[in-house]
Amino acid sequence: MARSYLSADERREQILDCAQNLFFTKGFEATTVQDLMLAAGVSKGGFYHHFAAKEDVLEAVSQRLAGVSTQLIKEVMDVPGLTAFERLNQSLRALRRFKAEHAEGILAAFAALLRPENMTLYHRINRVNIEAVLPLFAEIIAAGRDDGSFDVPDAHLAAQAILALGSMTHDAVARAITSKGTGDARAANAALSAALDWQGVVIDRVLGLPDGSIQFVEPGFVDALLPAED
Amino acid sequence: MARSYLSADERREQILDCAQNLFFTKGFEATTVQDLMLAAGVSKGGFYHHFAAKEDVLEAVSQRLAGVSTQLIKEVMDVPGLTAFERLNQSLRALRRFKAEHAEGILAAFAALLRPENMTLYHRINRVNIEAVLPLFAEIIAAGRDDGSFDVPDAHLAAQAILALGSMTHDAVARAITSKGTGDARAANAALSAALDWQGVVIDRVLGLPDGSIQFVEPGFVDALLPAED
DNA sequence: TTGCAAACCGACCGTCGGTCTGTTTATGCT
């Protein structure tokens, strides 16, 4: 049989693409190595030539996804002449924009990620993402702390607190996604909007800012992401 | 061979005891059903008579552990004539006391739980615990919201925020535990103390209280839990 | 005593992650 030879990098990326799809569809545990082999059109030997273990694929996928977040934030970091507050706000806006621009994909990913059997996948991705974003947030907050605009004892700890808040809205997100298209959709969207607004307020309070300073979401963001069809 | 017959409840509890030990020692994935069978002195058929799947054991263990937290908080809820602030503070104190009183066990559990291969176990226990504690915290906060002592728009969301903060100190906890007995122990303990103090301040701010209102940890708590041997 | 349900046994099964021995392709060197 004719083998299709790819460079190590190309093959790795290709396997990672397939893995990401499968993981988000079936979950990590439910995706077998054979699924990955079949999807990527590679044999077992080929697969294990590029990855030492199935676990490593998960790690690589997580790293790749975390790279998206860090890239977005780093672009904001490179803009000169911004205050810490502006930098933080624009970082959050960049992340928000990315979600809005890739709404369908993001939505499917969240829907998959929040299914109970995908706990492993979710927490792995989340952990790697936090590890990647933490130093960037810490740097922004440190600047705000030094110029007196943020009232926090330690920038790194403050960043940890803010990132930890990410899990406070999962219930609301899950409910909004699962109720999409049902009669509860409107109420669920409203609840999610309220939860996200509150998360923004909590970030304000953590940083010692007046309520409403940070714009964590803009009005209509949820309804734009999860439109009610009718 | 002589079979030892136990009632369903007794056998279940016994298997759960063994499972808890094994899970905390080897991790969930690394613990095989055979390990559980051997430890509990029961056959495969016997085991699967009481649990439909290995997963169910994990769920049951998580529920049992969550019951400890809820019990402690419920006792505080039953004390009449307390303000919401006092109730919240005493709940935190009860949880703290329990940890201090079972220091060696708690420490071993945390050390096991924070090992990377035990991610599944950790997050499962954490999730169930949060689900169990959330309504109780929400009730306390609702009372404080209604009497004007807490400045939060929604008690349930506020409780979610506060519980989500639990994960912000894991790094510090892990470092303190792993550096126990080494030269870094003193520094790691200090860092953990600072992180926990900060978590307390964040809770204050979430609730709209002045910094230092809530006593999340008392001075010396960390050093009492993780004594430096020298 | 006997009938029955619940507790329990252990051989068996399919599948999965991972290994190992070899084969095919690209690449650099002479």
Add this chain to the structure above:
DNA sequence: AGCATAAACAGACCGACGGTCGGTTTGCAA
């Protein structure tokens, strides 16, 4: 061009694991 070497790949194979199933033993109540 010819050739050696290493990287990319193939696929048979393995041990272990979670789970099933038909059968056996025990407690208990009628």
